[in-house]
Each structure stands twice: as C-alpha cells, then as structure tokens.
Amino acid sequence: MTSISSDLRLVDFATATPSMLQAQVINAIDSANAFLDAMTDTIDNSTSALEDVMTFDHINLALDRSWGILSHLNSVMSNNEIRHVHHELLPKLSAYGTRVGQHQPLFNRYQTIVNDTAFFATLEPARSRAIELALRSFELSGVALPKAEQEKFAAIQSKLSTLSATFSDHVLDATQAFALPLQEEQLAGLTESGLALLADAGEQYKVRQLASGVLTQADIETLPTPYYVASLNIPVYLAIMTHADNCDLRETMYRAYVTRASEFDKHTNAKGESLNNADIMSQILSLREQKAKLLGFDNYAEVSLSTKMADNVAEVEAFLRDLAEQATPTAKQDLAQLQKYAKNHSIDDLQSWDSAYIAEKVKQSEFSLSQEEIxxxxxxxKVIDGLFAIVERLYGIKVQEKSESVSRWHEDVRFYQLFDADDHLLGGFYFDLFARSGKRGGAWMSGFQSRYTYDEQDHQQLPVCFMVGNFTPALAGKPSLLTHDEVLTLFHEFGHGLHHLLTQVTVGDVAGVNGVEWDAVELPSQFMENWAWDAEGIALISSHVETGEPLPKDKLDALLAVKNFQSGMQTLRQIEFALFDLLIHGHSPALDYDGVLATLNTVRNDISIMQTPDYNRFANGFSHIFAGGYAAGYYSYKWAELLSADAFSKFEEDGIFNPATGKAFRESVLSVGGSFPAKTNFENFRGRSASIDALLRHSGFDSSKNINAANAQTTQEAV
Structure with missing residues (x-):
C-alpha cells in the first residue's frame, strides 16, 4: 500500500496553468464537436448505437477533466488570471453543452437503444439507468424544440452560465473587500483563538495595503503588533459574533455580512464595477423562467423538480410548511430562552447580531459548555484520525496519507488513498480545509473524477474527489483546533466523499454522486454527522491538544445535551431559505429585485419568529441558488435530513458500529450511486418507505405536536 496507482490518474498541479487548461478545454471541445459533426442519422442497430454512445462518453472525459481542474482552482485559488480564463470559457462550454443536448443524431442513438426493448433489457442496470437519465436530459435541453427556439434556448443557457459566475465573483469580492481595524476597547470578550485569528487577518491586511500602495512600509511599521483586523471570512466573523462583548461591533459585522453584494455594499471589483447582485438576480430569474416556458413548464421550479424525488411544488411546499409547524413550538421556547438571557446581559431588545453571542452565554450557563473550552x-x-477509525469500523475501509508523494495546489492540502479491507485500492481524496484569501467560502465535496471503465481502450480510472472547508487554520504553533460545528462540517463533507469513493458502478454518469436525485444527495453526508454526536464516536475524535486527555465526562455530557439547543430556530431558518427559494422560482411572471425582497419578507412573516432588520439582503449572497445547483432545490437539505435520520435509526436499533448494518448501508446506498432511483436504494436498506418519526425525534420536536398525524401525511410526501 505504498505506491500511487496510475488508475488514480492524479493531476500535476505544478504544470496545470490557466493557459494550459484553457488549451486543453478548447481541444477537448473541438474533438467532441468533430465526433458530433461526423455522426449521421443512419444507425445500423442497437449495438452500434450503444457503441457510439460509449465512444462519445469516453471522448468527453478529457473535457470533464480539464474543466474540472480549472473550476476547482477558481474556487480554491482564485486570482485574476484563473478567473479570466474560467469566465472566458463559459460561453464556449455552454454552447457545447447545448449542442450536445440538442444533437438529433446523438439523441436518436439513445432512442434506438431504448426502443429495442429486448436489447435494452440485456443491459446492466447502471447502463440502462444512465441511458434513461440521458434521454431526460435531452428533453430538458430542448432537443424537441424548433430550430429557432433551440437557438433561443442556447442563448439563455450561455447567459445564465455567465451571470451565475459573476454572482459568485461578487460575493467573493465583497467578502474579501471588507476589513475593519479594531481598537483595544472592541476586543473585550474575544477568546485567545479569536484574537489569534484577528491578528493573522491583520498581517494579511498589512500585506494587501502595502501591495496596493494604500500604505507605505513606514506606515506599516507604525502600526501596533499584534494588529487586530476584523474580516468577513467565516472563522473571523463567527469568532466576533459569538464572543465579542461590544454590541456595536457585532452589529457592524452583521450589517456588513448581510449586505454583501447588495445596493448597500459600496465596494467595487478590480475593474471599478459595482458588486451589487440585484440586477443579476432578476436577470437569472427571468432567464430561468424563459427556459421553463420554452420547455413547456409553467415555471422554473417545475423544471427543477422534474429531476428530483419530490413530485411537484405543492408537495415540497406542504412538506416545508408542515415541518415549520412542527418546529415552531420548540422555536418559540428557544427564543424565549435567548430573550431571558439577553436581559441578564443588559440587552432588552434581542437583535439578529445578538443571537450567537447570547446563545453562547446560554450554553455556558445552562450546559456548562463553551465552544472555546472544548x-x-x-x-x-486527532479528528481526522478518529474519522478514519470510525469509517474503518463501519465499512471495513482503510485510509493512508500520501501527501508528500503527490502534486498539490497549496501546501496546506493533504492527499489520501482509500483501501478496502483486503488492501484493494478504492480511490483517492484531497483535504483542503483552511480559510485563506482567494478561496470561496463554505464547505463542499467536488467529485472531480468518477469511477469509470472503458474496455474498448483498456481505460480504467478510480474515483478521486476534493473535500474543501474553511476552518480555523493552525495558529501559534498549535494544530488547527476545531469547534464542534466544524467537526460536523468535516463529517458531512466526508459523507459526500464516501458516496463518491465507495461506488462500485463503472458507468461514469451514474457512479458515485452522479445521477443521484438532488434531494437525496445529502443523505450520506447528513447521515455521517451522527457519529460526531455519539459518545463512542466522540471518544475516537477527541483528545486535548496538549495533554492528550479525552474529553472529560462533564464536557461530553454537556456537548450531547446541547445537540438540540436552538434546533427549533435553526430548523425555521433552513425552512425560510428553502421556502423562499421554492417560491421565487415557482412564480410567474419572473420576479424583479423588489419582488424577490417582497417574497423574502412574506416568507419571514410566515415562518420566522424573530424580526429581521430591513436592510438584511441575505438573498444577494445566496450562492446556493444563484450560482450553485440548488435553484428550487434548497429544500433538499431538510428532505434528505428526513431520509438520513430514518437511515441512522436503523443503526440506533442495531448498534451504531454494527458491521452488518454498515455493510448493508454501504451496499444499498453508497456502492450503487445513481444506478437506481434513490427511493429504491433507501427502501432496500431500510426495508420500508421513509418515516418522519426519527427526524422529529432527533430534532427534539417529538412532543411538539401529534407525530402520527404528521407521519401519515409526510411519509407519503417524502418518498
């Protein structure tokens, strides 16, 4: 288990320059277009049709690879050169993607295969599923549209890809443009780790100010050391919002964060252009509606749901509103608790910028728990070692670090190989876990390379993925010390990673996370978080950085007791986002910016139990739906949470490290990827349809309302 297998086909990031990747993308598109140009309407038989389909899939590997690398670098190492090349290629990629989706001879190949029912029945399930999904994709790409409307569809797709990239740029630029040097009196309450983060941000601030000519070296030398600067990078922002005693500072930070890329944000990009996303949002919604109408749908939400587990908008809305009703009694108790403690800290009118601060005070008082203490x-x-130990016990897999043996895009990045119990190599993955300049916020798993086999050219590749976070970096000679929230994030992304890496499917389009319905793709990730909430799991991932002592029982008990702390308010917040997303995409005619804000206010009035400031422009930074894949799909987090809670309840019944149950989950869910519908995979594991009971119990809502009444409705709706 020492050498790096050629089947991993790892990237040499040292030579992966933007210009080289650009040339590779263009060459790959040209090769694929040449194949399409040569394709005629004549098809000999189903066998030759399948051969053409598989050949074309193989040709597209080069494009998937080169564009995947460039997109990844644009997310984790963004600079002007990478961004320029990335954005310059977007129209070309969009045009190519539209051409494929509307290419009649290629479409005919797929139809020929399906229409030959005897031949189709002989195909392996993964291949037949991939073909069925491809036909649906053709339909959603406008293959049946008249020529003039196909051209309109192509123009819409191209414009949407550019607008989404610009939206994302604006959020990143607005986040990084904010810097607030702090005075001594503003630092009260901040923890040692928080101050270290602010000092590190201060050093970065000096470098930027010097490079831009705003400050001279002489100016820099007059600044105090350490020099504390507040930023909107998540570790810094959360350190202030959770611990800063200065209420004015918290409000300043909150206002800056929730007005990013809005009309209140006066920052500009390198070209001097406004970062306001308002017009981009209305353009995106308008274009999505036009696309929906061309395809024969009433609105874009219907387009989105046509590829998901949920059947229609009404079903999703009912699911969200019912869950909100279940959560509201608990949420009101949560708010009352915060308001009580706020008064104890001389805050008579609890505001949004106070909630994290007061919540921390409640944890310390009620549960004797401080995030900083743990x-x-x-x-x-230690967390990583424990995580690997947990999945070894669950699934019989082993992890080996090989960071120094491979090329990486940043010195902080780590690389690992994943092996089965018999030392058989399963795949590889990278961890890029720390916040830094030029890196998109949040956390995600990118399934860069799928498991795939193409016997005709003796081509085999193993799955490889990137798992990315924005955790607090190592500071003051100590390793990175995680909050429990960050631990949960790591487990979540690793759950996605296992879904990608443990697949046994070799048809790329349905291997790993590919082809999995969007509202089920969060099942393995949320499922994995459960082991970071279990006493036995916590014992494996915790030990004091200096003494090596395990987490003391009083702190463990407090941590477990706090699991459902504020769960009602947190659930309502997620439902607020999901319902807003669903409604703006389900509205026809498409909403302008004022309509978007009005819809958000309506949803808040319906769902939220705490007043939100009028200036809050959360939607302007809602990258999930305007620059990601979650448009009319943000509800997927709660939908999949129902599935995940119910799946974990099987482990609660059998033992959370029961190897037979782990084997069953691996074989029924993780190994099969998108080769079967998610509903089938879930029921194969659970032996029945999904139930809401476990979700309500895990969230602490089981006594809020009559579960049986909710279950009767939601079991039917959920799957």
Missing amino acids: RPYFPLP
Missing part, C-alpha cells in the same frame, strides 16, 4: 479537545489531526 476546541482544544478537537485538534484537527
């Missing part, structure tokens, strides 16, 4: 017990190396 942070030393979760040093990242």
